[in-house]
Amino acid sequence: xxxxxxxxxxxxxxxxxxxxxxxxxxxxxxxxxxxxxxxxxxxxxxxxxxxxxxxxxxxxxxxxxxxxxxxxxxxxxxxxxxxxxxxxxxxxxxxxxxxxxxxxxxxxxxxxxxxxxxxxxxxxxxxxxxxxxxxxxxxxxxxxxxxxxxxxxxxxxxxxxxxxxxxxxxxxxxxxxxxxxxxxxxxxxxxxxxxxxxxxxxxxxxxxxxxxxxxxxxxxxxxxxxxxxxxxxxxxxxxxxxxxxxxxxxxxxxxxxxxxxxxxxxxxxxxxxxxxxxxxxxxx
Amino acid sequence: xxxxxxxxxxxxxxxxxxxxxxxxxxxxxxxxxxxxxxxxxxxxxxxxxxxxxxxxxxxxxxxxxxxxxxxxxxxxxxxxxxxxxxxxxxxxxxxxxxxxxxxxxxxxxxxxxxxxxxxxxxxxxxxxxxxxxxxxxxxxxxxxxxxxxxxxxxxxxxxxxxxxxxxxxxxxxxxxxxxxxxxxxxxxxxxxxxxxxxxxxxxxxxxxxxxxxxxxxxxxxxxxxxxxxxxxxxxxxxxxxxxxxxxxxxxxxxxxxxxxxxxxxxxxxxxxxxx
Numbered sequence: 001x002x003x004x005x006x007x008x009x010x011x012x013x014x015x016x017x018x019x020x021x022x023x024x025x026x027x028x029x030x031x032x033x034x035x036x037x038x039x040x041x042x043x044x045x046x047x048x049x050x051x052x053x054x055x056x057x058x059x060x061x062x063x064x065x066x067x068x069x070x071x072x073x074x075x076x077x078x079x080x081x082x083x084x085x086x087x088x089x090x091x092x093x094x095x096x097x098x099x100x101x102x103x104x105x106x107x108x109x110x111x112x113x114x115x116x117x118x119x120x121x122x123x124x125x126x127x128x129x130x131x132x133x134x135x136x137x138x139x140x141x142x143x144x145x146x147x148x149x150x151x152x153x154x155x156x157x158x159x160x161x162x163x164x165x166x167x168x169x170x171x172x173x174x175x176x177x178x179x180x181x182x183x184x185x186x187x188x189x190x191x192x193x194x195x196x197x198x199x200x201x202x203x204x205x206x207x208x209x210x211x212x213x214x215x216x217x218x219x220x221x222x223x224x225x226x227x228x229x230x231x232x233x234x235x236x237x238x239x240x241x242x243x244x245x246x247x248x249x250x251x252x253x254x255x256x257x258x259x260x261x262x263x264x265x266x267x268x269x270x271x272x273x274x275x276x277x278x279x280x281x282x283x284x
Numbered sequence: 285x286x287x288x289x290x291x292x293x294x295x296x297x298x299x300x301x302x303x304x305x306x307x308x309x310x311x312x313x314x315x316x317x318x319x320x321x322x323x324x325x326x327x328x329x330x331x332x333x334x335x336x337x338x339x340x341x342x343x344x345x346x347x348x349x350x351x352x353x354x355x356x357x358x359x360x361x362x363x364x365x366x367x368x369x370x371x372x373x374x375x376x377x378x379x380x381x382x383x384x385x386x387x388x389x390x391x392x393x394x395x396x397x398x399x400x401x402x403x404x405x406x407x408x409x410x411x412x413x414x415x416x417x418x419x420x421x422x423x424x425x426x427x428x429x430x431x432x433x434x435x436x437x438x439x440x441x442x443x444x445x446x447x448x449x450x451x452x453x454x455x456x457x458x459x460x461x462x463x464x465x466x467x468x469x470x471x472x473x474x475x476x477x478x479x480x481x482x483x484x485x486x487x488x489x490x491x492x493x494x495x496x497x498x499x500x501x502x503x504x505x506x507x508x509x510x511x512x513x514x515x516x517x518x519x520x521x522x523x524x525x526x527x528x529x530x531x532x533x534x535x536x537x538x539x540x541x542x543x544x545x546x547x548x549x550x551x552x553x554x555x556x557x558x559x
Contacts, residue, residue, distance in 0.1 A: 110310070173553040
């Protein structure tokens with residue numbers, strides 16, 4: 001009997017060890033650190049929620065919060081649109097299907113920093129291909145990375161490019177569960193292509209659609225790599241995400257305040273997760 | 285008849301869209317890497333050269349080969365260890381009833397939602413205290429933890445499709461649980477195990493924030509960090525080098541994506557859409 005109890009513990013022990021030591025402790029530790037004044041070369045001091053009070057009056061923090069939420073909402077919206085188009089293409093019968101699926105994975109498969117570097121060069125003001133093409137079309141050069149709106153747009157485009165394949169793969173799994181005969185029956189009953197898509201496919205794959213939105217929103221809220229490379233958070237802090245803002249404090253050795261920002265970011269991600277799960281349940 | 289035509293037009297334009305969308309920025313990277321100057325469109329036009337590739341591979345002070353080696357060692361070690369730990373745990377969870385099982389799965393899943401920034405500040409101090417900053421261990425250990433939820437999730441989904449009668453038969457024949465896992469269940473779930481390893485390799489090969497905070501120089505720095513920190517001598521970014529380094533670094537992951545397209549898609553699907 002005692003062997004039966006011990007065995008599963010032994011099996012999950014390595015998992016629990018790594019999760020506890022390198023995920024759970026750091027998360028709890030971050031929360032604990034956020035209650036301290038913890039700056040390099042100065043003695044640590046417990047200050048309870050003072051870091052959070054400081055956040056309330058920190059204009060740059062609110063700017064970063066607004067940017068992070070806006071970025072996530074706009075990016076995820078376009079990712080769903082392009083991801084759905086891609087999923088429909090990858091689901092269609094064609095001789096190229098296998099190759100197409102491989103090719104469609106490329107933007108997602110390559111490291112995000114490399115994708116970011118590609119877009120950074122495309123957006124360059126003087127010789128970036130975006131402005132050269134616009135110039136050929138008779139439109140003046142756009143200051144992509146030097147203006148707040150331009151930088152926001154640039155980052156959204158780069159993020160949509162990188163993560164559309166991921167959304168497409170998730171949605172593809174949903175499309176494959178839609179029974180062919182149901183679509184054929186609807187066609188016989190006179191439903192056209194678009195009616196079949198909006199009235200049959202979308203309702204059937206709604207649970208997977210919500211999973212995709214959930215995954216992507218949580219991921220988009222912690223955006224860091226793209227911003228670090230493409231804009232560095234600029235111009236003038238206009239594209240500083242919460243991850244980026246927290247990182248800046250870690251970098252300068254202010255661990256207490258950086259931790260407080262991280263905790264807020266986690267809470268925002270958590271609230272979005274709850275919201276989507278809620279929406280999914282209510283509609284079901 | 286009319287609808288069939290519309291459908292074909294939509295399909296064709298969809299295929300064009302996917303090809304252009306996925307490939308054009310990527311091809312642009314290759315073109316820049318093979319060109320003498322990144323601003324060639326304004327000047328003399330395309331001039332083919334492989335100098336960027338030769339330089340990046342031969343100039344020791346750029347350390348690109350170091351970054352590549354570090355990335356490979358770290359990503360493959362993590363992928364292997366994490367997939368194995370995940371397999372053993374997934375087996376226990378899908379086969380053995382024990383108290384707190386649901387809680388465990390939910391906790392692991394919830395932890396995978398944490399933004400990395402919530403972990404990395406603490407880890408930086410932790411690794412500094414252990415004297416491990418700028419070593420492979422500083423990245424491999426957190427990467428294992430960070431990738432375990434995915435490893436667990438994917439493999440639980442694969443294991444749950446294997447009939448339990450097989451395990452029972454093996455156990456009747458006197459095999460221990462561990463033997464059953466490695467001799468019966470894992471071989472059947474081999475495609476799932478492969479998917480897990482490939483996905484984890486790609487995730488670790490791509491990871492940026494941990495690598496940025498927990499490494500200091502070429503001894504442990506990985507490719508993404510190296511590429512993000514390339515600086516020219518006079519402040520101007522060395523675009524030729526950056527793009528050549530990017531092309532080389534893309535080769536392994538693109539080969540994985542093209543060759544194992546089915547495995548990657550199946551792994552992602554199992555990870556996201558629990559049956």
